[in-house]
Amino acid sequence: MTAEGIAKDASSAFSVLKTLSDSQRSGALNKIYDSLKKNKEQILERNQIDMDNAKSNNLSTSLIKRLDLSNPGKFDTMLQGILDVAKLEDPVGKVSLQRKLDEGLNLYRVSSPIGVLLIIFESRPEVIANITALAIKSGNCAILKGGKESYETFKIMSDIVNRTLQDETEVPSSAIQLIQTREDVNDLLSQDKYIDLVIPRGSNELVRNIKSNTKIPVLGHADGICSIYVDEEADLTKASRIIVDSKTNYPAGCNAVEQLLIHHSINQESIVKIIKSLIEAKVNVHVEPQVKQMIENEPEIDLQYVFDTIDDSFDKEYLSFDISVKFVESVEDAIKHINIHSSKHTESIITENKDTANKFLKAIDSAGVYWNCSTRFADGFRYGFGTEVGISTNKIHARGPVGLEGLMTYQYQLKGDGHIVGDYVGGGGKKLFVHEDI
Amino acid sequence: MTAEGIAKDASSAFSVLKTLSDSQRSGALNKIYDSLKKNKEQILERNQIDMDNAKSNNLSTSLIKRLDLSNPGKFDTMLQGILDVAKLEDPVGKVSLQRKLDEGLNLYRVSSPIGVLLIIFESRPEVIANITALAIKSGNCAILKGGKESYETFKIMSDIVNRTLQDETEVPSSAIQLIQTREDVNDLLSQDKYIDLVIPRGSNELVRNIKSNTKIPVLGHADGICSIYVDEEADLTKASRIIVDSKTNYPAGCNAVEQLLIHHSINQESIVKIIKSLIEAKVNVHVEPQVKQMIENEPEIDLQYVFDTIDDSFDKEYLSFDISVKFVESVEDAIKHINIHSSKHTESIITENKDTANKFLKAIDSAGVYWNCSTRFADGFRYGFGTEVGISTNKIHARGPVGLEGLMTYQYQLKGDGHIVGDYVGGGGKKLFVHEDI
Numbered sequence: 117m118t119a120e121g122i123a124k125d126a127s128s129a130f131s132v133l134k135t136l137s138d139s140q141r142s143g144a145l146n147k148i149y150d151s152l153k154k155n156k157e158q159i160l161e162r163n164q165i166d167m168d169n170a171k172s173n174n175l176s177t178s179l180i181k182r183l184d185l186s187n188p189g190k191f192d193t194m195l196q197g198i199l200d201v202a203k204l205e206d207p208v209g210k211v212s213l214q215r216k217l218d219e220g221l222n223l224y225r226v227s228s229p230i231g232v233l234l235i236i237f238e239s240r241p242e243v244i245a246n247i248t249a250l251a252i253k254s255g256n257c258a259i260l261k262g263g264k265e266s267y268e269t270f271k272i273m274s275d276i277v278n279r280t281l282q283d284e285t286e287v288p289s290s291a292i293q294l295i296q297t298r299e300d301v302n303d304l305l306s307q308d309k310y311i312d313l314v315i316p317r318g319s320n321e322l323v324r325n326i327k328s329n330t331k332i333p334v335l336g337h338a339d340g341i342c343s344i345y346v347d348e349e350a351d352l353t354k355a356s357r358i359i360v361d362s363k364t365n366y367p368a369g370c371n372a373v374e375q376l377l378i379h380h381s382i383n384q385e386s387i388v389k390i391i392k393s394l395i396e397a398k399v400n401v402h403v404e405p406q407v408k409q410m411i412e413n414e415p416e417i418d419l420q421y422v423f424d425t426i427d428d429s430f431d432k433e434y435l436s437f438d439i440s441v442k443f444v445e446s447v448e449d450a451i452k453h454i455n456i457h458s459s460k461h462t463e464s465i466i467t468e469n470k471d472t473a474n475k476f477l478k479a480i481d482s483a484g485v486y487w488n489c490s491t492r493f494a495d496g497f498r499y500g501f502g503t504e505v506g507i508s509t510n511k512i513h514a515r516g517p518v519g520l521e522g523l524m525t526y527q528y529q530l531k532g533d534g535h536i537v538g539d540y541v542g543g544g545g546k547k548l549f550v551h552e553d554i
Numbered sequence: 555m556t557a558e559g560i561a562k563d564a565s566s567a568f569s570v571l572k573t574l575s576d577s578q579r580s581g582a583l584n585k586i587y588d589s590l591k592k593n594k595e596q597i598l599e600r601n602q603i604d605m606d607n608a609k610s611n612n613l614s615t616s617l618i619k620r621l622d623l624s625n626p627g628k629f630d631t632m633l634q635g636i637l638d639v640a641k642l643e644d645p646v647g648k649v650s651l652q653r654k655l656d657e658g659l660n661l662y663r664v665s666s667p668i669g670v671l672l673i674i675f676e677s678r679p680e681v682i683a684n685i686t687a688l689a690i691k692s693g694n695c696a697i698l699k700g701g702k703e704s705y706e707t708f709k710i711m712s713d714i715v716n717r718t719l720q721d722e723t724e725v726p727s728s729a730i731q732l733i734q735t736r737e738d739v740n741d742l743l744s745q746d747k748y749i750d751l752v753i754p755r756g757s758n759e760l761v762r763n764i765k766s767n768t769k770i771p772v773l774g775h776a777d778g779i780c781s782i783y784v785d786e787e788a789d790l791t792k793a794s795r796i797i798v799d800s801k802t803n804y805p806a807g808c809n810a811v812e813q814l815l816i817h818h819s820i821n822q823e824s825i826v827k828i829i830k831s832l833i834e835a836k837v838n839v840h841v842e843p844q845v846k847q848m849i850e851n852e853p854e855i856d857l858q859y860v861f862d863t864i865d866d867s868f869d870k871e872y873l874s875f876d877i878s879v880k881f882v883e884s885v886e887d888a889i890k891h892i893n894i895h896s897s898k899h900t901e902s903i904i905t906e907n908k909d910t911a912n913k914f915l916k917a918i919d920s921a922g923v924y925w926n927c928s929t930r931f932a933d934g935f936r937y938g939f940g941t942e943v944g945i946s947t948n949k950i951h952a953r954g955p956v957g958l959e960g961l962m963t964y965q966y967q968l969k970g971d972g973h974i975v976g977d978y979v980g981g982g983g984k985k986l987f988v989h990e991d992i
């Protein structure tokens with residue numbers, strides 16, 4: 117089928133899916149759970165083919181591990197995820213404004229699904245179950261494109277999902293469509309008439325490439341350049357723990373810290389201690405000359421971990437055991453640096469001074485603004501969203517870790533009884549609006 | 555200055571404006587009010603130059619009338635608008651989520667301004683006062699580009715605004731910048747690093763052109779193709795009044811109805827009555843063959859107002875005394891037609907049957923879904939938003955008539971006391987999250 121055909125089918129399916137009740141949508145998820153469970157052996161056989169191909173193509177051990185659905189507990193965890201989403205509160209139809217405009221003329225703002233989502237992800241096979249569940253639960257249609265390494269696994273799972281929807285539920289089977297080639301993706305990215313939101317889940321390069329090739333809004337983040345500022349009134353024990361956690365807990369995460377700004381008036385001993393704690397955790401510190409000067413003659417500092425900063429040291433995401441370090445003059449100086457250099461993901465201040473903290477929280481223009489805690493908390497599960505659609509560095513629509521809410525929009529319902537504008541002031545008449553919240 | 559310079563200056567100004575209190579922001583609006591009031595004569599002199607130029611360039615009377623700030627009451631109304639915005643509730647810092655993640659670790663979702671807005675509008679000079687007020691009140695910076703017909707008026711007003719901000723307020727003067735040439739606009743549309751949202755206020759062509767020339771999110775609507783569906787259980791007196799109001803109250807408005815779908819089983823006499831009411835209001839009806847057949851031999855129908863539909867009759871915005879008319883088989887058929895052909899602005903159903911109405915309200919995928927009332931109600935003032943930033947047909951961020959809320963986003967504040975992820979389950983530790991709303 118052409119990209120336009122796929123997108124059009126999804127759009128028609130949306131017209132139906134949008135009208136279904138929560139019990140119809142969640143019921144469909146239970147049916148999908150049953151079918152996937154019943155076909156576990158078949159799915160694992162196909163998964164084995166992906167694994168064999170990956171091995172004969174010499175893919176990395178970590179990638180092969182991600183592909184593997186036969187790890188103890190992994191398949192069942194994936195299935196349990198479907199039931200967990202089914203049990204979430206219905207996000208559709210929540211009323212966020214009710215207003216009487218006039219006698220018998222009432223306005224309601226009601227949450228509704230966005231429409232057609234194009235979701236592009238890499239090779240973890242369990243993602244297909246997760247996304248299918250989130251999309252159907254929220255009343256959205258999804259076009260899915262997974263990494264080619266998991267092709268066999270995705271294929272059998274989406275066949276089972278489509279067959280189940282078709283035979284056993286009111287959800288149209290084209291509400292969930294799997295596509296296969298890279299060409300298809302490029303064609304789909306131009307279907308802005310039918311596709312409402314693109315959600316890429318994968319490498320920075322993937323996201324950046326998608327952002328520059330479509331007019332459809334993209335929910336996600338290309339970079340996670342997070343910062344920590346250590347204020348002159350910081351508790352330095354907290355500082356070291358937070359910095360080391362932010363950097364080393366999972367350096368490949370978008371919420372790992374990439375740059376460290378230190379107030380210049382902190383004493384040498386404390387600065388050496390902070391740097392030493394990073395080096396002991398095997399982090400390469402990329403330092404500006406003033407910082408280097410302060411630490412290079414300290415016997416406690418292992419200089420094989422110390423590097424000079426270069427031109428882009430404060431504009432890059434390392435995603436590794438590396439961090440850029442510089443001095444700043446003041447909290448204002450730190451704010452200015454961060455608002456220019458960060459990717460507007462998450463920034464943290466370490467200070468015992470509440471006023472300084474509030475100044476930082478108010479001035480920083482990032483999705484997450486933290487005080488005395490690790491940047492690694494920027495995560496939908498840690499925020500208690502139950503599930504995570506992604507983390508957004510956009511400034512409009514959803515921002516930061518995005519739960520099911522990020523897949524919702526709203527509509528205004530206006531219910532009248534023959535009301536016309538010509539009767540009201542501003543429209544040619546004399547009647548006045550009441551505008552009373554109900 | 556280069557486009558990049560302008561955008562960068564606005565972005566730095568935002569770092570300051572974002573930290574100001576409501577009294578500082580609203581106080582600045584009061585100062586602007588005073589300065590514009592004091593300089594009324596000078597502004598009107600400049601406005602006269604624009605008027606003279608417009609006359610010597612033979613611009614249309616309606617355009618010249620829009621330019622004229624000397625009409626009785628117009629200047630004072632414009633100024634009063636600034637005070638009205640200053641008095642609105644502060645949209646910044648509203649907390650929409652408060653959650654305890656663990657002892658001493660609390661998450662807050664707080665409303666905050668978006669950042670830098672690029673606002674492109676046509677020639678009504680009062681818009682500059684309105685936008686300046688909305689931007690400063692909401693803590694956003696604005697780069698303004700007005701139609702060249704009002705150049706002299708815009709220039710003196712923005713000079714006064716900048717001088718006032720500089721001399722008398724804490725708002726940086728580059729929070730509001732006026733730019734002048736069309737080249738500048740094209741260059742600014744590529745500054746997606748510094749500009750967060752484009753708001754075009756003007757013709758469909760302007761909006762369409764901007765949407766296809768920028769990666770920055772655009773808040774607005776290119777088309778307003780609104781529909782009315784007359785159900786078989788409609789009260790036909792209400793139907794006629796609503797249809798005529800929706801079409802003729804202000805045909806150039808984006809919320810005017812452009813297509814009329816009529817249930818095929820409504821009797822001939824009633825259909826003739828509906829069409830006749832449109833023709834009596836001097837509306838050209840563009841009808842499908844089945845409709846034509848039903849009305850063409852009726853003596854009451856003035857055939858000079860009757861036209862055959864053509865290929866794009868149901869995919870266009872007339873913005874004039876014209877409407878396309880067709881029969882549909884059922885409410886489902888109407889829904890299907892509308893979800894394919896409408897621009898997702900506003901659609902209305904006329905019926906006395908509540909179930910049919912609810913089916914329509916639930917299935918239609920437009921910003922406004924109406925029951926027994928005129929599409930012309932789709933308007934920020936009629937909704938009681940106090941002020942209107944624009945009407946959006948986007949499906950993400952703000953939808954439908956947009957008030958001050960549409961200029962806001964949110965940030966997550968996380969306040970801890972040395973908390974690190976490594977202590978928690980999922981991050982390598984054993985602690986559990988509390989996730990308790992506070």
